Amino acid sequence: MAEYDFDVLVIGAGPGGYVAAIRAAQLGLKTACAEGRETLGGTCLNVGCIPSKALLHASELYEEAAGGHLAKLGVKLGSVELDLDAMHAQRVDAIKGLTGGIEFLFKKNKVEWLKGYAAFTGKDSVKVGDREVRAKNIIIATGSSVTPLPGVEIDQKVVVDSTGALELAKVPEHLVVIGGGVIGLELGSVWRRVGAKVTVVEYLDQILPGFDGDVRKESQKLFKKQGIEFRTGTKVTGVTVKGGKASITVKPAKGGAAETIEADNVLVSIGRKPNTDGLALDVAGLAVNQRGQIETDHDFATSVPGIWAIGDVIPGPMLAHKAEDEGIAVAENIAGLTGIVNHDVIPSVVYTKPEIAGVGLTEEAARERGEVKVGKFPMAGNSRAKTNHEPDGFVKVIADAKTDRVLGVWIITSVAGTMVAQAAQAMEFGATSEDIAYTCHAHPTHSEAIKEAAMAVTGKPIHI
Ligand code: FAD
Numbered sequence: 375m376a377e378y379d380f381d382v383l384v385i386g387a388g389p390g391g392y393v394a395a396i397r398a399a400q401l402g403l404k405t406a407c408a409e410g411r412e413t414l415g416g417t418c419l420n421v422g423c424i425p426s427k428a429l430l431h432a433s434e435l436y437e438e439a440a441g442g443h444l445a446k447l448g449v450k451l452g453s454v455e456l457d458l459d460a461m462h463a464q465r466v467d468a469i470k471g472l473t474g475g476i477e478f479l480f481k482k483n484k485v486e487w488l489k490g491y492a493a494f495t496g497k498d499s500v501k502v503g504d505r506e507v508r509a510k511n512i513i514i515a516t517g518s519s520v521t522p523l524p525g526v527e528i529d530q531k532v533v534v535d536s537t538g539a540l541e542l543a544k545v546p547e548h549l550v551v552i553g554g555g556v557i558g559l560e561l562g563s564v565w566r567r568v569g570a571k572v573t574v575v576e577y578l579d580q581i582l583p584g585f586d587g588d589v590r591k592e593s594q595k596l597f598k599k600q601g602i603e604f605r606t607g608t609k610v611t612g613v614t615v616k617g618g619k620a621s622i623t624v625k626p627a628k629g630g631a632a633e634t635i636e637a638d639n640v641l642v643s644i645g646r647k648p649n650t651d652g653l654a655l656d657v658a659g660l661a662v663n664q665r666g667q668i669e670t671d672h673d674f675a676t677s678v679p680g681i682w683a684i685g686d687v688i689p690g691p692m693l694a695h696k697a698e699d700e701g702i703a704v705a706e707n708i709a710g711l712t713g714i715v716n717h718d719v720i721p722s723v724v725y726t727k728p729e730i731a732g733v734g735l736t737e738e739a740a741r742e743r744g745e746v747k748v749g750k751f752p753m754a755g756n757s758r759a760k761t762n763h764e765p766d767g768f769v770k771v772i773a774d775a776k777t778d779r780v781l782g783v784w785i786i787t788s789v790a791g792t793m794v795a796q797a798a799q800a801m802e803f804g805a806t807s808e809d810i811a812y813t814c815h816a817h818p819t820h821s822e823a824i825k826e827a828a829m830a831v832t833g834k835p836i837h838i
């Protein structure tokens with residue numbers, strides 16, 4: 375009998391875990407992946423990135439048709455009806471296709487799926503269901519789950535988390551969203567587009583913490599214009615449910631009189647916390663930090679030799695592409711190669727309309743580090759955006775004042791999520807704003823706004 379059952383055992387089959395397992399198998403390592411869910415793909419494919427984008431896409435098309443935008447372009451449809459069941463069915467279909475795809479990839483790469491939740495029984499062993507296995511390397515990729523709000527009970531009927539908000543059977547008349555972060559704005563947008571009144575209650579003075587200051591200000595203005603109401607600088611002190619309706623008690627964050635807001639549904643989206651409960655980390659000799667995360671070094675090795683960790687369960691942004699890149703890197707490190715993730719260049723995208731995207735430093739963070747030059751170009755000056763009747767938003771390029779090296783790029787426009795890849799690649803290659811300004815960009819594209827913003831860094835854009 376071999377000393378170990380596997381060279382690599384991954385715990386969790388989200389974008390971090392399944393990618394790590396496939397890469398490890400591709401590198402010739404005997405690999406298994408434990409997953410407790412019925413389907414592979416983790417939060418992202420089952421209840422996160424994919425279902426939210428399925429609803430965002432469908433609700434955007436509905437609003438374009440029902441709101442008369444298509445008619446203005448000469449596309450007349452007569453009466454437009456919402457078929458919420460069909461909208462949900464295409465969401466479920468998207469999940470089914472993609473989670474099944476991962477199962478296929480596991481089979482193709484000979485990754486064994488151990489069905490069930492894993493718990494450590496030693497430094498190199500775990501129990502999954504009735505089976506105990508030993509592995510030379512164990513990668514913890516257990517992801518994250520919703521942060522609860524004390525005093526607010528999630529019943530997934532009236533008071534929901536993101537999973538419940540993806541599955542509402544009826545359009546609420548009034549949806550109150552607690553937390554003006556990425557989930558609140560994406561799912562708030564979905565339900566507003568199909569007819570709900572949406573109120574976002576945010577503790578801080580501005581929405582989207584972590585994003586560039588100009589972007590936070592401009593995006594709140596745009597969401598307001600779309601009809602979302604904001605109660606910033608406001609905290610929720612309690613939610614009661616009676617007769618299928620919710621009463622939300624709010625107070626100014628800095629103190630003051632309480633008031634009550636009535637709603638049909640409440641979405642709690644105040645952040646996510648790492649999943650480590652039930653793993654028996656102590657048995658393996660591991661502990662978590664103050665934020666509940668497992669700390670690793672640059673190679674994703676934990677303090678216990680042979681145990682590694684990646685994705686939402688370790689520090690850093692909770693993003694699928696960050697988890698995926700860490701999955702590849704950790705597998706390569708285990709195989710004796712050099713797996714690296716550049717955590718300074720991880721793009722972030724909010725998939726609303728317009729999309730909001732950024733990579734690298736915010737202007738505020740860049741200014742704290744030293745002198746910078748900033749170039750900004752409004753989408754109203756971009757011919758393609760104007761032609762498509764999308765004048766909102768801008769591109770902002772932040773460069774080091776001395777070296778001209780690009781430190782951050784922020785974008786608000788319909789295709790910002792696609793455009794930001796160019797900025798990330800330029801930054802990964804150490805580009806200066808001049809490099810971008812002198813790169814030929816196809817016309818007419820939204821991407822020309824990146825070139826113009828780069829030209830604006832030294833004060834010479836053409837179209838404003
Ligand atoms: P997860 O995807 O959380 O996967 C972890 C898996 O581990 C889960 O399937 C869980 O069942 C399993 N698991 C946990 N404990 C055990 C155990 N003991 N044994 C066995 N299995 C276990 N990110 C983006 O980049 N883009 C987006 O558009 C986006 N949209 C999102 C929308 C929503 C509504 C939400 C909630 C999140 C979204 N995210 C998005 C974030 C993204 O889903 C996460 O960053 C990503 O899924 C993290 O990947 P992971 O592999 O670390 O963990």
Ligand code: NAI
Pocket residue numbers: 523552553554555556557558560575576577578581582583608609610643644645646691692693722723724725
């Ligand atoms: P978030 O961290 O993005 O936003 C939470 C918001 O809630 C913050 O603005 C915070 O100030 C506010 N808040 C916290 N406590 C509050 C309280 N008591 N009352 C009112 N407001 C309060 O978290 P969110 O939106 O839950 O998303 C979780 C994670 O999922 C994020 O880290 C994000 O990276 C990831 N995600 C990514 C997406 C994407 O990449 N497009 C989409 C959805 C989620």
